[in-house]
Amino acid sequence: MKRLRPPEMTEVRSAKPSVNAASFTGQTQERFFRRARVSPLAVLAVLLAISLGMMSAATQNSALFGDLYSPLLVLNILGVVLLLTLILLSVRKLVRQFRARVMGSRLTLRLFGLFVLLSVVPVAVVYLFSVQAFNRGIDNWFDVRIEQALESALALGRTALDTTKEDLTRKARDMAAELDDSSRRGMLPTLNALREQYGLFELTLFGQDGKVISSSTQGAVRGKSVVPDRPGEAIFTQARRGEVYAGIEPLGESGLQLRVLVPVVSRSVGAPVRVLQVIEPMPERYAQLGQNVQVAFAEYAKIFYLRGPLKFGFTLTLSLVALSTLLLAVWAAIFAARRLVTPIRDLAEGTRAVARGDYSQQLPVPVGDELGILVQSFNVMTRRIQRAQSEITRGQRAAEIQRTYLETVLTHLSSGVLSFDPRGHLRAHNAAAHQILGADLVSGEGKTLAWLAEAQPTLAPFVDALRALLRKAQTEWQAEITLPGDAGRRVLMVRGTRLPGLHGRSGGHVIVFDDITALIQAQRDAAWGEVARRLAHEIKNPLTPIQLSAERIRHKCMDSLPEKERATLDRATHTIVQQVEAMKAMVNAFSEYARPAPMHIQAVNLNQLVQDVVELYKGRANPVRYQFDLDAALPVLQADPGQLRQVLHNLLLNATDALASTDNPLLQIATRYVDEPTSRYVELQVRDNGPGFAPSVMDHLFEPYVTTKEKGTGLGLAIVKKVVEEHNGTLWAGNLRDGGASFTIRLPASEILAAAARGKNT
Amino acid sequence: MRTPSFGRVVLGLALLFAAHADAANFGVKNATVVLDQRALLITARFDLPINARIEEALSNGIPIDVVIDANIVKHRWWWRNRLVTDHTLRRRIQFHALSRQYLVSGLQAHDPSESFGSLSQALAHAGTLDKFTVFLTAKKEIEAGARYLLLLRARLDIEALPMLMRPLAYATPSWRLNTGWTEWPVQRLQP
16 A cells, blocks of 8 residues: 555655745646645555554454553444445546446446455455455364363363362251251350361351351461451251252352351250351362363353454454455546546546647656656647747738738739639739720739629730630740720730749749730820921921022013913912911921920919800800709819910810711710729810710820811811820710710819818819 | 453443343342431342353353443432442452352452352342442541432343453353442431
């Protein structure tokens, strides 16, 4: 049992509080207490062992613990009951845990059962054999011959004593006969004489009432004080009735004396019956031998009689020892099972926790054995997993940051970006892509290009082109795609890159595209401006010599020519000069267009301007109806009013011309203020219900010399565009769905002015 | 009465295990106690029947101790009685095989033992208190007006038996012989 007390405990106790006191963690403390709980058991075991030992000693030698036998017995029974109770409580707890399916309880119960079986069977076998063996052993102690010998000795002693007794009785009778006639007075001398004569120790004569009449003792002669030895009441009564009593009485420790009572019957009738008592101690040697026989017989009889209780006592002691051992073994089994199972249970729980994803498990390491190594390995494992897990988390976070960064960059990129996975499904897109394509790409995530074509039919050329391009094996490509649309034709510059994939496969594509319509337009405009300037310059140079030459010819030849030719020359030269003048005017107009005009910026109320300009057109016999939809909250613009007026004139003129062949011509002019978080602008829209633009001119609407009209320079819309762009505005033109054309101009409204205008309006 | 409280505990435990005691239990036939100035004279006769089992033990040389407990208490109706004096008298009965006599020891240690030819005589002698005198010291004075009682009990002392017999004796009703406490009023001798 002592082995259960952990050997480390003393070490833990004596451990001095060192600098490493912090390492004496709660875990260690817990373990310490768990182990300290074993000690009550050890104490109980030791106590039980001591008391059982004492009881065993008492059974074998009653002198040592004889008086304590009963308390020891009760103590041991109580100890056993206590143990039994504790064990039952523990077993009940175990069973309860088992029913509640507590982790490790099944194994604990199984181990417990195994231990109990291993301890109960040998103890039971040893117990049964021991009981049988010593019961037989005790029976073997007693020998029939010894018993017979002792009984014979006793009988011999009795016979010898009886002979002496009979002899004394005869003597007593004789004395009684002699005493018969003696008178009361001479009794003492008579008794003395009789005593001397028969050689007796004591003679006493009692009256009928039991009083001593006279007594003669051997000691009295020697001068000792004498009190006659009185017989018992029963004996005396017997003698008084006339019967003779003769008995052997034990005297003190080892003496024997003979007592004989005989009635002294008087011859005279009616005289009281007296009783003579004779006492004779047995000779010392006789007495000694008799006593020896008596003691030996008594002892033997006692031992023989106590054989049953002895067996019972031994059996009881042995049973208690066996039961205590058994119960302690059972108790130890519970502890051993628990101790064995604890690290396994910890491991099981730890593993379960790890399976749940809790990697912070660190188990207390049991000392020494393979389980310790297992637990240590588990701890190392969880530590590693935890480290790996945290690294993964860190990596994920880094990736997340990277992704967010990329997304931010993509979002703020002015170029549209689309990315497709290897199977052609849309994976990522940015706001610019959404803006450029005008399609809700969020709902198209994970879908193919076909969806884009379905959702936005105008994008069909874009989708077709992309499909063709994606099918190509090139890693990088570049293309220009033209898209038709309400707001005019747009040109997208598309660049594609094949993404690297795992194992050399394609990892999808990234497509970056820009709306380069404005860029192309600007380039075209710049080119036209240059052409116009050059043309003007190149044409203007020869015009003056042509004019001068024509005038000179006329001046020189006018007089020398006959009258008939003179008129022809005059007409021809006049035509030349006139045409040259016209040409000069035209060239000037061109150069005017090509050369940037100085801006005279001032506050302009667009609504007012629109109304002023339209008023000029209303006056003439004009069939066109004018419809206004003007935003009252329009801010004041910072612009060149003269140039804006020019723009309006050109637009109205263009529209009026377009409506010339239309029945019930209608011209709608609308202004509105658009306040968006990213930009504020004033929008002017002019719509007519005319035939609209011919598709052939759609692309070149704002280019100089593009006209469908018979008269006109083809500069009208070009000038409009130039002015709007000089005001940092944008404009586009398109055909309306239900016929007619529309022009839209957007002019930026500066913030301060917008605020001022709002203040004025409210 | 070597371990009185313990004996009671054991007795209680034994009673738990055993069935009813035999019909032939010890009893008190009569008792008188007389206060004579500074001495109490107790006269009592106990009925000490003995069953075959005890007789067998006696005849096999096992001594049997009969213990008589005599307590003088002052009666208090509001509280437990106050003990004035207590006496434990022991009589040992033993069989002398050689002389076929039953020896009964005296009440006091120095009293000689008496021998009897039959067990019934021996028991009758053992169960007799003839003017057993209890001298009262100044400390244990008897108050004039108060009521006093003699508590008397006779029992077989199992603890005096050989050790090996004790467990069995405790567990066997035929060994548990006890009169139980009996109350006897203390009579005052009229002056």
